[in-house]
Amino acid sequence: MKMTQFAVASLRILLVVAFALLLLLQTLSFPGQFAHMAQESPERAYLQWPLTAFAVVELLCAQVVIVSTWKLLTLVRRDRIFTGAATAWVNAIVWAVLVAWILLFALFLAVGFAADDPGAPLLLLVFVVGGAVIGLLMLVLRELLRQATTLRSDMEAVI
Amino acid sequence: MGIVVRIDVELAKRKMSVGDFAEKVGLTPANVAVLKNGRAKAIRFSTLENICRVLECQPGDLLEWVED
Secondary structure, three states, X not given: OHHHHHHHHHHHHHHHHHHHHHHHHHHXXXXXXXXXXXXXXXXXXXXXXXXXXXXXHHHHHHHHHHXXXXXXXXXXXXXXXXXXXXXXXXXXXXXXXXXXXXXXXHHHHHHHOOOOOOHHHHHHHHXXXXXXXXXXXXXXXXXXHHHHHHHHHHHHOEO | OEEEEOHHHHHHHHOOOHHHHHHHHOXXXXXXXXXXXXXXXXXXXXXXXXXXXXXXXXXXXXXXXXXX
16 A cells, blocks of 8 residues: 555656646647748648647647546545546546547558658557557456446445 | 344344444444345345344344345
């Protein structure tokens, strides 16, 4: 239990740092980068806003995952993780991963066949496969959580 | 009705109060109430054993099946 408390506390600090970094990327870095690229090569400037929107939504999904994880950690600390309250946040994570993965897959299809060198498509493919693995793993974990919740509520009914 | 827990009968025979009984068995008064009013879903053998020891009776004296 000591170990868990330490892990939860450390995770919370890291989640705050990660959220701040994502916010920085989302509001300044990516929009600035795409604006700069649009200025550099005006013939591709039409890509500025689609790419900006893509980056903002992808990072938004990551932020949803961070906030949901924070909420789940609160439930863990209060020993309420095996209740119905956890389901909503786990569902939020699953949906966020799904949306992020669909967008990423769309970008992969758009870039993958248009690119003249294999570097970018290959990198995107790694992210597409990785994203699918994370998403499916979340589904398995959600089912395990559901089973554990049923067991816990059954046990709590025993006098 | 299904399975009915006859704690109240045994308590009355021994003139034991619910609070006293709960303390001796090691249950919360709330859980004793759940047992008494038939809302209990399951009971540990260890709890049943404690109840039998306190009330000096057999499980059969406590549990009764009533047809619906």
